[in-house]
Amino acid sequence: MGTWIAPATEALGLSQEEVPVDDLLTLTAVIARRVDCPMAPVSAFLVGLAVGRGADPQEAMKKLTGLAQDFT
Numbered sequence: 701m702g703t704w705i706a707p708a709t710e711a712l713g714l715s716q717e718e719v720p721v722d723d724l725l726t727l728t729a730v731i732a733r734r735v736d737c738p739m740a741p742v743s744a745f746l747v748g749l750a751v752g753r754g755a756d757p758q759e760a761m762k763k764l765t766g767l768a769q770d771f772t
Contacts, residue, residue: 720757727761731768743768 701721709716727747728740735743747760 720761723758723761727765727768730765734768734771 702716705716705719705721709719724744724747728744731743732740743764747755747757747764750760751757
């Protein structure tokens with residue numbers, strides 16, 4: 701993963717430490733299993749959009765992970 705994260709974060713002007721990889725992978729895995737595979741990257745984008753508007757990254761991922769776990 702590091703071979704992708706390093707150049708990707710650099711290209712976006714971010715540091716690798718800012719990217720909660722494990723939490724994002726958990727989020728997208730839960731959504732892919734409980735909701736629908738195509739919604740995993742869309743949900744990651746939604747978290748990024750919310751964070752860009754001031755939301756706490758951990759809280760945003762926690763909310764969507766919980767929502768997906770309860771999704772029927």
